[in-house]
Amino acid sequence: MMSQPLKTLGLLAAFLLVGLAASQSAQARGYASTGKCGIYPRLAIATPAGTCVGLVADEAHGLHFPRRVLEIAPGRIWVLDMGGWMPRQGKLIELRLPPDAATPANAATTDKAVQSQVLLDKLNYPSGMVRGPDGKVYVGEADRIWRAAIPALSQPPRQEELAGQLPADGAHLLKELTFAPDGSLYVNMGSFTDACRSDDQKLPVPCPERAGAMPRAAVWRMTLQPGAQPVRDFKPFATGLRNSMALAVMPDGPAAGTVWQGENNIDYREPRHPPEELNLLREGRDYGWPYCVGARQSAQGYEKRFDCARTEAPFMLWPAHVAPLHMLATPAGSAFGGQLLVAWHGPGAGGQRIVGFARDAKGQPSGQPVNWLSGWDEKKGLRPRGRPTGMAVDHAGRLLVVEDFNRSLLMLMSEAGTAPKPAATTSR
Numbered sequence: 001m002m003s004q005p006l007k008t009l010g011l012l013a014a015f016l017l018v019g020l021a022a023s024q025s026a027q028a029r030g031y032a033s034t035g036k037c038g039i040y041p042r043l044a045i046a047t048p049a050g051t052c053v054g055l056v057a058d059e060a061h062g063l064h065f066p067r068r069v070l071e072i073a074p075g076r077i078w079v080l081d082m083g084g085w086m087p088r089q090g091k092l093i094e095l096r097l098p099p100d101a102a103t104p105a106n107a108a109t110t111d112k113a114v115q116s117q118v119l120l121d122k123l124n125y126p127s128g129m130v131r132g133p134d135g136k137v138y139v140g141e142a143d144r145i146w147r148a149a150i151p152a153l154s155q156p157p158r159q160e161e162l163a164g165q166l167p168a169d170g171a172h173l174l175k176e177l178t179f180a181p182d183g184s185l186y187v188n189m190g191s192f193t194d195a196c197r198s199d200d201q202k203l204p205v206p207c208p209e210r211a212g213a214m215p216r217a218a219v220w221r222m223t224l225q226p227g228a229q230p231v232r233d234f235k236p237f238a239t240g241l242r243n244s245m246a247l248a249v250m251p252d253g254p255a256a257g258t259v260w261q262g263e264n265n266i267d268y269r270e271p272r273h274p275p276e277e278l279n280l281l282r283e284g285r286d287y288g289w290p291y292c293v294g295a296r297q298s299a300q301g302y303e304k305r306f307d308c309a310r311t312e313a314p315f316m317l318w319p320a321h322v323a324p325l326h327m328l329a330t331p332a333g334s335a336f337g338g339q340l341l342v343a344w345h346g347p348g349a350g351g352q353r354i355v356g357f358a359r360d361a362k363g364q365p366s367g368q369p370v371n372w373l374s375g376w377d378e379k380k381g382l383r384p385r386g387r388p389t390g391m392a393v394d395h396a397g398r399l400l401v402v403e404d405f406n407r408s409l410l411m412l413m414s415e416a417g418t419a420p421k422p423a424a425t426t427s428r
Contacts, residue, residue, distance in 0.1 A: 029406045030384030031055055038417025039100065039113065044382050046375030047412060051420045053373060056400070057409040061116035062093050066402035067174075068129040068326070068390040069409060072137065072150050075099070078119075079402060079409060080129045080139065080390075087168075090123030090141070092157070095409070100396075100417055119156045124168065127245070128177035128188070138185065140175030142168035145187065145222070162222065162231050167192070167214055172243040176326075180249040181257050184221050186237065188244035191217035195266045195299060196290040203301040207290050210239060217289050219244050219261060219281060240287040240311060241279070242266065246324035248340060251331050255363030262324030262342060263314070265293055268300065272349070276322050277314035278357075278365065285312045316357075316365065321348025326390045332359075335397035335419035340365045341372070343388035343401070352376045352386040354401060354412075372412060372420075373401065 033041035033055070040054025047053055057063055057079075068080040075097045083089030096115040128140030137157065138147045144164040148157030166175065172190025179185055196207035209216045221237040224230050237259070246262030263277040266289070274293035281287075291306035293299045296313050298306070318324070323346030332338035339356035346352070353376055355369035376386025387405040394400055397419025399412040414420055 029059075029408075030378070030380070030382075031058075031406070031408065032382050034382075037415070038411070038413050039098065040411060043410065044379070045373050045386070045410075046371065047373060048371070048420065051412060051414055054411045054413065055408060056097065056411050057095050057114050057116065059407045061095060061114060061409075062091070062118060063402075063407045063409065064091075065404045066093075066389065066407070066409065067127045067404060069392045069400045069402045070129050070131060070137065071392055071394040071400065072131075074395045076153070077394075077400065077409070078129065078137065080123075080126045082125055082127060082404070087142075088122045088124050090121075090126040091118050092120040092123065092126070092139075093117070094119050117154060119151075120159075125174055127174035130177045130179055132179055132185070133181075133183050138162075138177055138179075140177045140187065142166070142173045142175060145175065145177070145185075160230075162224075163187075163234055167216060170216070172216075174245060176245045176247050178247040178249050178259075180259065181251060183224055185224065186247055186249065186259055187220045187222060187234075188241075188247060189214070189216055189218050189220050189236075190243040190245075191289065193290075194242075195301070203290070205291070205302070205305050215239065217241055219247065219259070221283075237283055238281040238285050238287060240289045240292075241281075242289040246327040246342060248327035248329040250329050250340075250359075250363060253332055253338065253359060253363035254361070255359070258364075260315075260327065260329070260340065260365070261287075262318070262327055263287070263289075264323055264325075265320070266290065266299055268320075270320070272320050274299070275320050276318040276324060276348075278316040278318060278324075279312065280315045280364070282312070286310065287312050287314075318344075319348050319350040321346045322351035323348070325388070328391045328393070330356075330393060334393060335421070336393070336399070339370065341391055341399075342369075343391055345388055347385070352388075354388055354391065354399070372399065373410075 035042040037052035037054035045053045065082045077095040079093045081091045098113045125142035136147045146159045146161045170192030176188040218236045218239045223233040225232040243264040259281040261279045265274045288311035291302045292308035296308040322344040325345040326343040328341040330336040344351045354373040357365035360366040378385040387403040390402045392400045401410045
């Protein structure tokens, strides 16, 4: 599992940069084109029958460490790029995609087809980005949360800060955001350490990270209201959650409004333990970190020191070390048929892929994962190991996927460039 340790450019400057990018070849790390997927270079990544993955953007478009992606209008894509593991290196980048009928000038690269512009820079570990029910875009940096209305083309967003001075240190400083249908905003407040180990290497009970004015290892809920004071309330919702970079709320169906969390569990050296978790979050409940892992089992060093029966059991167990870094709850009528999509970023058995879980009669995730992007191991000269970090569905129902280490934006679509079919659930 992976621990979580620009100025606005004028329009002329932006297009000069685009022109420079257009003179370069594709620079996504290790990918080679195997033909065309829609209008984009096709990549050798396994997908359901009748679908393919295209390379939309890469380093030539300014991508360095992309973590989140969002379509703000047809053909306008915002990418939140963290820049790396150093403070204030982050950027908000807008990509402008060509009309679907267009053809890139070079079959091996999208440089001449996709335009790129940096809207903001010097962001502090930006990692959360979501569209709110008010139509504004909400962004989570390590130390603050802000929102902005979508600006006119080529203009920077005007930031309105909602919360500042958030804890921005330790192993899990990144903020993830997700909205509920009632307008509540849920925020990850990750733990400072891996297992609450103190400087003297002890494991105190109770863990001090879970206490104080702003407890860590928790998911917080922000209640918003109209007016000059937009934040009515901001407090912990559920606790005992090491690092909630995968957060989602069901948008519809019998389970509409339920909050789901993919837990990046404590780092053990064992390849198959502890498992990652899918948790159904309920207000005021404790999910066990650092004392418990998996199905209410004592974590190493906490044996007989804490009663794990007092904590909430995971809803589902996932393979160890797959590192869920993003979840996307799709509407029932979407191309993904209401599945809960998960980006498994880590190298654990079954990781390095995008999976989906169908919803059962209760509207809850169930069954075995459907492979949407898989077979993503490294093959030199063909593809790197998959490193998915964020997802979004565009206006046409296609899936956008960003990778941090591989510095790329990918698109899953049908062979014709349209949305995947909901019934396409068998990997080839």
